[in-house]
Structure formats: C-alpha cells, structure tokens
Amino acid sequence: MIPHTMSRTVVLGVIGSDAHVVGITILEQAFSAAGLTVINLGVQTSQAEFAEAADRHDADAVLVSSLYGHAEQDCQGFQETLEAHGVDAVTYIGGNLAVGQDDFEETRETFEDLGFDRVFDAETSPEEAIAALRRDLRIPITDQERVTVTS
Ligand code: B12
Numbered sequence: 001m002i003p004h005t006m007s008r009t010v011v012l013g014v015i016g017s018d019a020h021v022v023g024i025t026i027l028e029q030a031f032s033a034a035g036l037t038v039i040n041l042g043v044q045t046s047q048a049e050f051a052e053a054a055d056r057h058d059a060d061a062v063l064v065s066s067l068y069g070h071a072e073q074d075c076q077g078f079q080e081t082l083e084a085h086g087v088d089a090v091t092y093i094g095g096n097l098a099v100g101q102d103d104f105e106e107t108r109e110t111f112e113d114l115g116f117d118r119v120f121d122a123e124t125s126p127e128e129a130i131a132a133l134r135r136d137l138r139i140p141i142t143d144q145e146r147v148t149v150t151s
Contacts, residue, residue: 008060008137011053011089013041016074020067023095027063030126036133047078051085060137061090063129067122069099072110079115090136094120094129 010031012024021043028040039057041049054062062082066074071093079091093116098107104121111119118132133139 007035007037008133008139009037009039009057010061010063010133011039011041011050011057011059012063012065013045013050013053014043014065014067015045015047015050015078016066016068016070017044018066018068018070018074019043020065020095023067024065027065027126027129030130031133034130036130047074047081048085050078051081051087054082054087054089055085059087059089061092061133062087064091064093064116065095066093067096069096071095071097072114075111075114075116090118090133091116092118092120092129092132094122094124096122 012028012031014020014024024040024042028038031038039053039059041053050062050064053059064075064078075093082089082091093111097111097119107121108119117136120129
C-alpha cells in the first residue's frame with residue numbers, strides 16, 4: 001500500500017516522437033494514488049512543452065519517459081530548456097533509454113551528464129519511482145503511514 005499524504009506536483013511525459021503510452025499511464029495512476037498531483041503531458045512531448053508545463057504548474061519534479069531508443073538525441077539541451085523557462089525542479093528520466101542497453105551504468109552516466117538527477121531502467125516499478133520522489137522531495141512519512149507501510 002502506497003502512503004497518501006504527498007502534496008507535490010510532478011510533470012510527466014514521453015519525449016520526442018515516441019508513442020509508447022503504457023508506462024506513463026501506469027506511473028500516472030500510481031503517483032496519483034500516492035497523493036501526488038500529476039500533470040501528464042502524454043506521448044510525443046517536446047522539450048518546450050515539458051518546460052512550459054513545469055513552469056506553469058510550479059512543478060517539483062519533471063519526469064521524462066522514453067522507450068523507443070532515441071532518448072539521448074531527444075534530451076540534448078533539455079536542462080538548458082528548463083533553465084530558460086526558469087524551472088527549478090528535480091529531473092528524472094526512465095524507460096528503454098538506449099538501443100540494446102547492454103551496460104546500464106554507461107547509459108546512466110550519459111543521462112547524468114545531460115543533467116538528469118536520476119536515471120531509471122525499464123525494470124523500474126512505480127513504487128521505486130515513488131520512493132525516490134519521497135527522498136528527493138523530502139516528503140515525510142506520517143506515523144499512520146509508517147504503520148501502513150510496515151504492516
Ligand atoms: C507495446 C509496444 C509498442 C506499441 C506501443 C503502443 C502504445 N501506444 O503504447 C507499438 C506497436 C506502437 C510500438 C511501436 C514501436 N516500438 Co515498441 N514496444 C512495445 C513493447 C512491446 C511494450 C512497451 C510497454 O507498453 N511496456 C509496458 C510498460 C508498463 O512498461 P514500460 O513502458 O517499460 O514502462 C515502465 C518502466 O520502463 C518505467 N518507466 C518508463 N518510463 C519511465 C520514466 C521514469 C521517470 C521512471 C522513473 C520510470 C519509467 O516505469 C514503467 C512502469 O513500470 C516494448 C517491449 C517491452 N517489452 O518493453 C517495445 C519497444 C519499447 N519498442 C521498440 C521499438 C523499436 C518500437 C518502434 C521504433 C518500432 C518500429 N520500428 O516502428 C516503434 C516506435 C513508434 C513510436 N513512434 O514510438 C523497442 C525499443 C528498442 C530500444 N529502446 O532499444 C522495444 C523495447 C522492443 C524491442 N525489444 O525492440 N511499440
């Protein structure tokens with residue numbers, strides 16, 4: 001059972017020309033059930049659309065998904081685009097980030113170099129993403145939730 005008292009806003013979307021929608025739909029539902037406010041931009045979202053939405057909704061986190069193997073090209077200059085819109089948010093990227101993805105550590109480094117705070121592979125569960133958001137956004141667990149989480 002996922003705790004329910006998060007009052008933070010996350011912007012979520014699939015970047016570039018990528019049309020894989022299932023992953024972000026599942027993430028959206030899990031994040032909403034956990035109490036986050038989720039702005040789901042859907043598939044085929046441009047860098048500018050991420051930045052504009054994050055600015056407009058004063059997002060705490062911007063979560064980028066990519067499945068089709070072109071994430072590195074699609075994310076060139078992403079942090080600069082966010083900065084140009086005055087966005088100061090935690091940034092994650094996840095999915096099938098490279099073609100083949102033999103060595104995920106190499107992939108992780110590539111995306112950290114592009115400025116992402118955390119990089120997730122395609123095996124990532126919604127619970128893992130929520131746990132990371134809790135840490136990064138310093139969302140406290142209440143005593144009530146502690147009982148729910150541990151029981
Ligand atoms: C269904 C599917 C399609 C459908 C998509 C339908 C739709 N509208 O969603 C169709 C048939 C359209 C399709 C098309 C293509 N696909 Co496709 N597709 C898949 C498939 C079989 C399943 C994807 C899926 O829905 N998974 C289920 C969800 C729940 O899992 P998920 O997406 O991985 O998301 C989870 C995690 O990754 C993670 N996650 C995802 N994003 C993020 C972001 C953050 C921040 C975090 C924390 C976590 C996170 O959390 C999610 C929930 O647990 C995968 C293979 C596979 N088994 O993954 C290939 C796959 C993704 N497709 C692939 C390819 C190549 C394509 C095409 C380019 C094929 C082509 N030549 O036309 C096109 C691209 C079209 C486009 N413009 O996007 C490749 C990508 C290869 C790569 N990256 O190296 C894959 C891996 C197949 C393969 N083994 O080759 N595809």
